[in-house]
Amino acid sequence: MLKSSGQTRKRRRRDAFYMPKTRDIDLLVVSAHAADFVWRAGGLIAKYSKLGRLVEVIALTFGERGESDDLWKHGKNLNEVKRVRRREALAAAKVLGVPIRFLDWGDYPIVLSKEREIELARLFRQLNPEVIVTHSKDDLFNFDHETAARVVSNASILSTHGRGVPPNIPLTRQPKIFGFEPHQPELAHFYPDVIVDISEVYETKKQAMNCFETQKDLIEYYDTRSKIRANHARRISSTSNSKHAEAFTRRYPEVTDRPL
Numbered sequence: 001m002l003k004s005s006g007q008t009r010k011r012r013r014r015d016a017f018y019m020p021k022t023r024d025i026d027l028l029v030v031s032a033h034a035a036d037f038v039w040r041a042g043g044l045i046a047k048y049s050k051l052g053r054l055v056e057v058i059a060l061t062f063g064e065r066g067e068s069d070d071l072w073k074h075g076k077n078l079n080e081v082k083r084v085r086r087r088e089a090l091a092a093a094k095v096l097g098v099p100i101r102f103l104d105w106g107d108y109p110i111v112l113s114k115e116r117e118i119e120l121a122r123l124f125r126q127l128n129p130e131v132i133v134t135h136s137k138d139d140l141f142n143f144d145h146e147t148a149a150r151v152v153s154n155a156s157i158l159s160t161h162g163r164g165v166p167p168n169i170p171l172t173r174q175p176k177i178f179g180f181e182p183h184q185p186e187l188a189h190f191y192p193d194v195i196v197d198i199s200e201v202y203e204t205k206k207q208a209m210n211c212f213e214t215q216k217d218l219i220e221y222y223d224t225r226s227k228i229r230a231n232h233a234r235r236i237s238s239t240s241n242s243k244h245a246e247a248f249t250r251r252y253p254e255v256t257d258r259p260l
C-alpha cells in the first residue's frame with residue numbers, strides 16, 4: 001500500500017534528525033579489519049593528528065575470522081577474538097590520537113547489502129570528509145579489502161549525489177579518495193600515485209603497530225616496506241631525506257588551476 005504524503009513527510013523529518021551532520025573532518029580512514037589502518041596508513045594518520053587536523057577511523061570488522069589466526073590457535077571463541085581485536089585497535093588509535101568506530105559487519109567474507117552501503121553513506125554525509133583513505137581496488141589474496149574499496153566508493157557516490165537516495169541528510173562535498181598499499185603490492189597491480197614521507201612520526205606508527213599482539217609478525221614486514229618506499233621518495237624527489245614512507249593510489253585525477 002502506498003504511504004500518504006503526510007506519512008512520507010513525517011518519515012523524512014525523522015530521518016533528517018536521526019543522525020544530524022555533526023562536523024566536517026579532514027581525513028576519514030576506512031579499514032576492512034582491525035589493524036589495516038595502522039599497517040597501511042598509521043604514519044599518515046599520525047601526521048594529520050600531529051597537525052591538529054580532524055581524523056576518524058571506521059573499521060568495518062574486527063578481522064576476527066580472517067586476520068586473527070594466533071587467537072584461534074590458542075582456543076579463543078569468536079566473541080573473545082573480537083574483544084581482543086577491538087582492544088588492540090582502540091589502543092593503536094589512542095596512540096595515533098584519533099577516534100575509531102567499529103561497524104562489526106563480520107569478515108571473511110564481508111557481505112555487502114543496500115542497507116550497509118546506506119549505513120556508510122550516512123556516516124560519510126555526517127562527517128563530510130575532505131579526504132578518504134581506504135583499500136585499493138585490487139588485492140589478489142584478500143577479497144575483504146577489495147569489498148571495502150567497493151563499498152567505500154559506492155557510499156561516497158551515495159553521499160555526494162542523489163538527493164532522493166536515503167539518508168535524507170545533506171550531501172557532502174566530493175572527497176579525494178586514496179587507496180592503501182596492499183600486502184603483496186606487485187601481485188595486486190599496485191603502482192603508487194602518492195608517496196608520503198612519515199619519518200617524523202615513524203616512532204608513533206611503530207608504537208601503534210606494537211599494539212597488535214595478534215599480528216606481531218607483520219611489524220617487521222611493514223617496517224621494511226616503509227624503508228623501500230622511502231628509497232623511492234628519495235630517488236624521485238631531489239629534496240627528500242625520507243627514512244620511512246607510505247604509498248597510496250589515487251581514485252580520481254588531481255584537479256588544479258596551478259601550472260604543472
Ligand SMILES: [Zn+2]
Nearest residue numbers: 032033036067
Ligand atoms: Zn585486512
